[in-house]
Amino acid sequence: MLKLHHLNKSRSKRIIWLLEELDIDYEIIAYQRDSETFLAPDELKQIHPLGKAPVIEDNGQVIAESGAITDYLITQYGKGKFAPSLDSKxxxxxxxxxxxxxxxxxxxxxxxxxxxxxxxxxxxxxxxxxxxxxxxxxxxxxxxxxxxxxxxxxxxxxxxxxxxxxxxxxxxxxxxxxxxxxxxxxxxxxxxxxxxxxxxxxxxx
Missing domain, CATH: 1.20.1050.10 (Glutathione S-transferase Yfyf (Class Pi); Chain A, domain 2)
Known part of the structure; x- marks a missing residue:
């Protein structure tokens, strides 16, 4: 099952929205920002060296960066939705x-x-x-x-x-x-x- 490593109050929410619209099975693994520094916890570095979110795990791949994640999810699971055709202007x-x-x-x-x-x-x-x-x-x-x-x-x-x-x-x-x-x-x-x-x-x- 696809995993979304989600950090509270972050860019992760738009990936949750996309996953919900795609209607695929996924799991949210949640992390909390430090209450004083507002930084992500060190545990995220075990998933990706930068220790930032969102990050997804799917089919043995770890994918970071919201734009790359969005592009990947729509290409893999969109079934023609949420993106114009490759040959269109x-x-x-x-x-x-x-x-x-x-x-x-x-x-x-x-x-x-x-x-x-x-x-x-x-x-x-x-x-x-x-x-x-x-x-x-x-x-x-x-x-x-x-x-x-x-x-x-x-x-x-x-x-x-x-x-x-x-x-x-x-x-x-x-x-x-x-x-x-x-x-x-x-x-x-x-x-x-x-x-x-x-x-x-x-x-x-």
Whole structure:
């Protein structure tokens, strides 16, 4: 059975959502962050040297990185769902969103979180993070104009990946500044399994 190594309050939740939508048998192995450092426990290093989550084990393979996991699961178990066909022009756009979530999009948002958590005055970092985050979110918002989903007006791996970005923006109190993101979040919430993933995340928190 496929195993998902899940860390509370992490990127793992979107993988739970995807697994639920794929309707395959899987097991959640839950880990808790340190209450003081907020870091993952050392036990995760027994699964993958970086000691981060999510990580899945399937068919003798250990797979890390959310984008790679999403791509693997949809390819192996999607049965044609959740991704455009390889020979379509939409497939390149789809791949860009898979990578965008954990590259261009996440960095400035994490920097904003770290600056706020540290509380120290910065000479450069705070303004840089604010500027880059504004640019990224304006782009994301514009790409959703007139659309319910990112690709082909249907739920795909791009949406699973970008759902975590939406969650970060909402938790930061910024979501209401972006009309299309508000509508997009509402669309994601229309999926029953989205709520199932939230319930499971709360259960293992």
């Amino acid at each position: 939409e497939y390149i756009e789809y791949q860009q969103w898979l990578h965008f979530a954990e590259s261009s999009a996440i960095l400035p948002l994490l920097l904003k979180m770290f600056v706020q958590k540290d509380g120290a005055k910065t000479q450069f970092l705070e303004n840089y993070a604010d500027s880059e985050a504004a640019k990224i979110l304006a782009y994301f918002n514009s790409q959703l104009e007139g659309k319910r989903y990112l690709i082909n007006d249907t739920l795909t791996g791009a949406d699973f990946m970008m759902s975590f970005i939406v969650e970060i923006v909402k938790n930061a109190g910024l979501l209401s500044n972006f009309k299309n993101l508000v509508e997009y979040e509402s669309q994601l919430q229309s999926h029953e399994k989205w709520h199932t993933a939230n319930e499971l995340e709360e259960k293992y928190d």
